[in-house]
Amino acid sequence: MKKLSLPLLRLSVAAIALNPLFVHSELLGYIGLQGRVYPTSAAEAEQGSETVSAVIAPEWFTQWNDGDDSFNIKAFYRYDSLDSERSHGDLREFYWQHVGPSWELSIGINRVFWGVTESQHLVDIINQTDFVESADGEDKLGQPMIHFASIQSWGVIDAFILPHFRPREFAGQDGRLRSIPATLNNQERYQSDKEDEHIDYALRWSHYLGDWNLGLSWFQGTSREPLYEVIINGSDFALAPYYPLIEQSGIDAQYISGDWLWKLEAIHRRGLGHSLAEDMNASTAGFEYTFTGINTRFWDLGVLLEYSYDSRSKAQAGAFQNDIFSGGRLSLNDIASTEILFGISQDLDDSDSRSAVIEASTRLGDTMRLITELYHFRSKQTADPLYSIRRDSYVELGLEYYF
Amino acid sequence: MSIRTQFIAPFVSALCLCTALLANGQEQNNTANSPEAIGLSIAKEMKARDRGWVDNSAEMEMVLHNGKRESRREMRVLSLEVADDGDKSMTIFDSPNDVKGTAFLSFTHTNAMDDQWLYLPALKRVKRIASKNKSGPFMGSEFAYEDLNSFEVEQYDYRWLRDETLDGQDCFVVESIPRDEYSGYSKQISWIDKTHYRALKIDFYDHKNTLLKTLTLSDYQLHLDKFWRPTKQSMLNHKNQRRTEVYLRNYQFGTGLDESDFTENSLKRAR
Numbered sequence: 001m002k003k004l005s006l007p008l009l010r011l012s013v014a015a016i017a018l019n020p021l022f023v024h025s026e027l028l029g030y031i032g033l034q035g036r037v038y039p040t041s042a043a044e045a046e047q048g049s050e051t052v053s054a055v056i057a058p059e060w061f062t063q064w065n066d067g068d069d070s071f072n073i074k075a076f077y078r079y080d081s082l083d084s085e086r087s088h089g090d091l092r093e094f095y096w097q098h099v100g101p102s103w104e105l106s107i108g109i110n111r112v113f114w115g116v117t118e119s120q121h122l123v124d125i126i127n128q129t130d131f132v133e134s135a136d137g138e139d140k141l142g143q144p145m146i147h148f149a150s151i152q153s154w155g156v157i158d159a160f161i162l163p164h165f166r167p168r169e170f171a172g173q174d175g176r177l178r179s180i181p182a183t184l185n186n187q188e189r190y191q192s193d194k195e196d197e198h199i200d201y202a203l204r205w206s207h208y209l210g211d212w213n214l215g216l217s218w219f220q221g222t223s224r225e226p227l228y229e230v231i232i233n234g235s236d237f238a239l240a241p242y243y244p245l246i247e248q249s250g251i252d253a254q255y256i257s258g259d260w261l262w263k264l265e266a267i268h269r270r271g272l273g274h275s276l277a278e279d280m281n282a283s284t285a286g287f288e289y290t291f292t293g294i295n296t297r298f299w300d301l302g303v304l305l306e307y308s309y310d311s312r313s314k315a316q317a318g319a320f321q322n323d324i325f326s327g328g329r330l331s332l333n334d335i336a337s338t339e340i341l342f343g344i345s346q347d348l349d350d351s352d353s354r355s356a357v358i359e360a361s362t363r364l365g366d367t368m369r370l371i372t373e374l375y376h377f378r379s380k381q382t383a384d385p386l387y388s389i390r391r392d393s394y395v396e397l398g399l400e401y402y403f
Numbered sequence: 404m405s406i407r408t409q410f411i412a413p414f415v416s417a418l419c420l421c422t423a424l425l426a427n428g429q430e431q432n433n434t435a436n437s438p439e440a441i442g443l444s445i446a447k448e449m450k451a452r453d454r455g456w457v458d459n460s461a462e463m464e465m466v467l468h469n470g471k472r473e474s475r476r477e478m479r480v481l482s483l484e485v486a487d488d489g490d491k492s493m494t495i496f497d498s499p500n501d502v503k504g505t506a507f508l509s510f511t512h513t514n515a516m517d518d519q520w521l522y523l524p525a526l527k528r529v530k531r532i533a534s535k536n537k538s539g540p541f542m543g544s545e546f547a548y549e550d551l552n553s554f555e556v557e558q559y560d561y562r563w564l565r566d567e568t569l570d571g572q573d574c575f576v577v578e579s580i581p582r583d584e585y586s587g588y589s590k591q592i593s594w595i596d597k598t599h600y601r602a603l604k605i606d607f608y609d610h611k612n613t614l615l616k617t618l619t620l621s622d623y624q625l626h627l628d629k630f631w632r633p634t635k636q637s638m639l640n641h642k643n644q645r646r647t648e649v650y651l652r653n654y655q656f657g658t659g660l661d662e663s664d665f666t667e668n669s670l671k672r673a674r
Contacts, residue, residue, distance in 0.1 A: 026674070028503055061674065070672070097672070104668065113528040138526060151668050208518075208667065213531060258516070259533045290533055293587070298539050335467055335474050335543035337502070366474065366499050402500030 024067070027403075029058035029074075034398035038176050040391045046173050051082035059093075068099045074142075078133065083175030085185060086132045092142045104149040109142040112160075114204060114217060116254040116263045117284045119306040119325035119345065123250035123265050125219045126202060128166040135177055135375050136357070141166045155207030162200040165190075165222045168241060179239050180388040183228065187240040190222065191275055198222050198245070213254040220247045220272070227276055227316075244277035246270065261288040263306070282310040284320070302329040304343070319355065319385055322348045327357075338362040352380040364399075371398045441563035442577050449600040456630050458483045458660040462653045467544050468646045475499075476542050482553070483660055489513050490553040491665040495673045506673040508665060511553050522670045529667050538587025545616060545638040545647040547587055550607075558582055564592070569604060573597045588615070599623075601631045616640050627656050 032055045042049065059074040074093035080086035095108025112126040120137075127140035146161040167188045171178035192198040200221020207214050226241035250267040266283035286306030294301050306325045310317035327343025340360040347353035355378070361371040373396040379386035458481075465476040477497040482490055489511025496505045504524035511517045519532040537549040561579035568574065574594040581588055589612050594604040602620055609615040622634035636649040663669065 024674075028500070030501070063674065067674075070674075099672065102663065104672075111527050113526055116531075149668065151663070151666060156668065210518075254531060256531055256533060259535050261531065261533060288533075290535075292535065292539055300539060333540045333543060335469055335472075337499075337543060363499060363501060367501075369501050400501070402503070 023062060023064045025060070025062035027058065027060045029056070030400050030402045031056045032398055032400035034396055036394050036396040038392055038394045040393060042176065043180055043388065043391045044173075047176055047178075048082040048174050051080055051086075053078055053080040053086070055079075057092075070097050071095070072097065080175075083132075083172045085169060085172030086175055088132060088169060090130065090141050092140075094142065102151045104147075104151070106145070106147040109144050110147065111140050111142060112145075112147070112158075114206075114215060114250075115252050115265055116213065117252075117265045117286065117306055118263075118288070118304055118327070119286070119343070120284055120308060120320050121265070122267045122282055122284055123215070123217055123252045125217075125224055125248060125250070126160060126162070128168060128224050131168045132171055132175075155205050158202075158204040158206075160200075160202040162202065162221060163197070165196040165198060165200070165243070167196065167243065168224075168226060170241075176392040176394070177389050179228070181230075181237045181239060183239040183241060184231075184233060187231065187233075187238075188226070189229070189240065189242045191242075191244045191273065192222060196222075211256045213252075213256075215250075215252040217250040217252075218248070219250075221245065223248075223269075223277060242276065244275040245272040246275065246277055247272055259290045259292070263287065278312065278316075280311045280317075282308070282312075282317070282320070284308045286325070298333050300329075300331045300333060302331075304328060314349070314383055314385070317385075319345060319347075324348060336363040347384075350381060350384065352378060353384050353386055354378050355386060367402050369400045369402070371400065372396065373398070438562045438564070439560075442561045442579075445563060445575050445577055445595060445600070446559075446561065446579075449595065449602075452600050453630060454484075456484055456627070456656060458658055459654060459656045460658050460660070461632075461651045461655070464650045464652070465542065465544055465546075466648045466650070468648070470645075474543070476544070481658075481660055481664065483662070483665055485510075489517070491662075492553065493665055493670065493673060504674070506670050508667070508670045510665070513557055520667060520670055522673065527671070529670060535585050537583065537585050545640045545645055546649070549581075549583075549586060549588075550618070550638070559591075566597075567594065569594045569596075572603065574603065599631055601633070614641055624654070626654055630656070 034053050035050070036053070037050045055078045057074070057076045061070055061072040063070045072093050072095055075089070076092050077089040078087060091109050093110055095106050095110045097104060097106040114124045114126070115121045126145070127143045129137050130139035130141050133139040143162060143166060144164045148159045150157045170183040170185055173182050190196065190198070198221060200219065202217065202219040204215060204217040222243050223246040226243050228239045229242050231238055231240045246269050248267055248269040250265065252265045255262040264283070264285045266281070268281050269277070270279040271277040284306055286304065288302055288304045290300060290302040292300050304325070304327045308320035308323050308325065310321040312321065314321050323345055325343060325345045327341070330340040332338040338361070340358065342358045344356040345354060356376040358374045359371070361369050363369050376393045377386055377389050379390040381387060460479065460481045463478050463480055467474040475498060479495045479497065480492060482492045484490055492509050494507040496502045506522040508520040509517055516535070521530045521532050523530065538547050540546070541548050541551060559579040559581055561577055564576045564578055566573065567576050574596050577593050577595060578590055579593065580590045587609070588607050589610050590608045592606040593602050595602055601623055604620070605618040606614055607616040607618070617639050619637045620633040623631045624634055625631055632651060632654055634651060638647045640646070
């Protein structure tokens with residue numbers, strides 16, 4: 001752990017509070033190396049079968065004014081030997097934050113997470129997904145924003161002004177896990193004349209009351225999820241993303257009872273103006289239950305079951321139009337914090353449409369983690385969004401060093 | 404598909420690793436000289452002597468001895484005393500590096516399940532945690548979560564066993580039986596010094612009533628002329644012979660922490 005704090009190497013938060021001029025800064029982050037193999041031959045000839053990639057994700061922050069002011073930077077770069085489009089960098093965070101007695105103001109590039117479910121994140125709309133980074137969609141691109149939060153006894157109000165839109169990045173011709181035909185980068189179209197300069201707005205109220213967590217959210221602006229248009233690119237067909245203007249309202253709720261967590265997320269989205277986007281509803285609901293101390297070594301097993309519904313047709317709805325996700329998390333509670341995550345998502349209308357994942361990780365020494373990941377995709381119908389990646393099941397082995 | 408949430412196990416307020424010795428004496432044992440009544444009065448005195456600290460912060464280092472290898476965990480713990488309920492605490496992890504920035508918020512309750520939240524910095528996500536898991540190991544150590552719990556009322560039934568000298572100090576020896584059915588212990592035997600009512604040693608028994616672990620608390624320091632805190636605690640597991648030491652350093656009292664420092668928002672910005 002490299003520390004740049006001045007003037008002492010390590011001080012408690014309390015000591016910072018006692019010294020108004022105290023500036024506390026730290027550098028941290030990780031670097032990683034991954035090898036990935038796709039055992040099945042590719043759907044298109046130019047797509048490769050193995051890749052080596054390297055990642056660096058440094059983070060730096062500094063706090064001053066009793067810790068009420070902070071400046072935060074988090075950068076990210078990945079090099080990928082197979083797909084030049086997957087070699088990409090992003091400024092995940094670059095923001096100043098001021099904390100008042102019952103409010104917070106953040107200005108700059110940041111990431112914001114909303115929601116409670118695990119299999120997909122319907123209400124989480126502030127940030128664009130980093131589509132080339134991982135198959136699970138958990139990685140997000142940094143979003144420029146002005147974010148004001150008011151923290152009251154009746155809940156937290158978050159208000160956002162989002163002045164710049166981040167389009168999705170798509171895997172290149174050589175890459176796997178892409179549409180067929182490929183989706184082109186830098187060919188995106190927008191409903192708004194202002195294109196990626198359209199100013200979006202969002203509001204959220206969230207509250208915690210005993211065993212309940214509740215959130216209501218509203219967003220107006222450019223949809224993070226594009227529609228796809230078929231275009232002619234030279235002599236070939238290609239897809240180009242089209243970003244409509246939408247309004248989206250969302251609710252997320254969670255109830256905790258003993259070892260049970262009950263979860264619900266639901267959204268209503270409607271197109272604005274002459275939008276090409278059809279109005280839609282979608283929801284994910286389910287539970288998580290943890291079996292603790294399942295053996296003499298005190299392993300824990302959390303199990304998860306979530307059902308997802310989407311009112312759109314299968315081709316538009318993505319992988320969650322009528323699907324069950326079941327999964328688990330096995331924690332060995334050992335010194336190396338070994339854990340294994342696994343899950344399977346099954347389409348209830350089409351027994352041949354499913355995806356599955358196993359991810360295991362363990363600490364080596366004090367600063368490294370060894371991670372292995374196995375994804376399996378199966379699909380037989382051309383209308384299925386999984387169809388284009390049906391031959392892209394893969395196994396990955398990675399090593400990460402944390403500093 | 405996205406269950407990629409790192410799951411750092413939950414963790415509770417760690418400043419007072421003393422036995423929870425408060426209990427309501429049972430009706431039939433309510434005579435002043437019954438072992439139960441004596442035990443209760445010892446517990447009440449112990450609790451009374453630890454009231455009024457308001458808030459504090461400390462740095463915590465855990466050293467895990469696993470055969471030849473040593474492994475370290477570092478964290479900072481902020482605590483707030485709450486009148487008529489359990490304490491609030493926030494734990495911010497500094498090492499190992501892969502969990503750095505992870506933070507844990509806990510509201511302990513005397514008469515209800517605790518409320519617990521975990522902040523996962525990689526996803527900038529706060530997760531609510533089910534709080535029944537008390538007997539599992541904390542961060543791979545020989546400490547269970549319940550060993551790190553703050554000292555709360557009505558969690559045990561107990562009994563004074565005898566007086567005994569331990570390392571030259573006159574002690575009460577008290578048995579406490581957890582009321583929580585999810586506790587990993589059938590009973591705890593505590594040695595409490597008669598002068599300052601500090602726990603010096605605790606034996607933990609498993610559900611088969613065999614001796615599972617022994618905690619030794621030492622290097623007590625006096626803060627604000629009133630509050631004794633052990634600088635070193637050593638937990639020995641008799642079944643696997645592994646040992647974990649906990650060092651608490653740089654105690655600060657009256658740091659000006661208040662309710663607003665123990666919210667989901669403050670958890671997200673904990674550094």
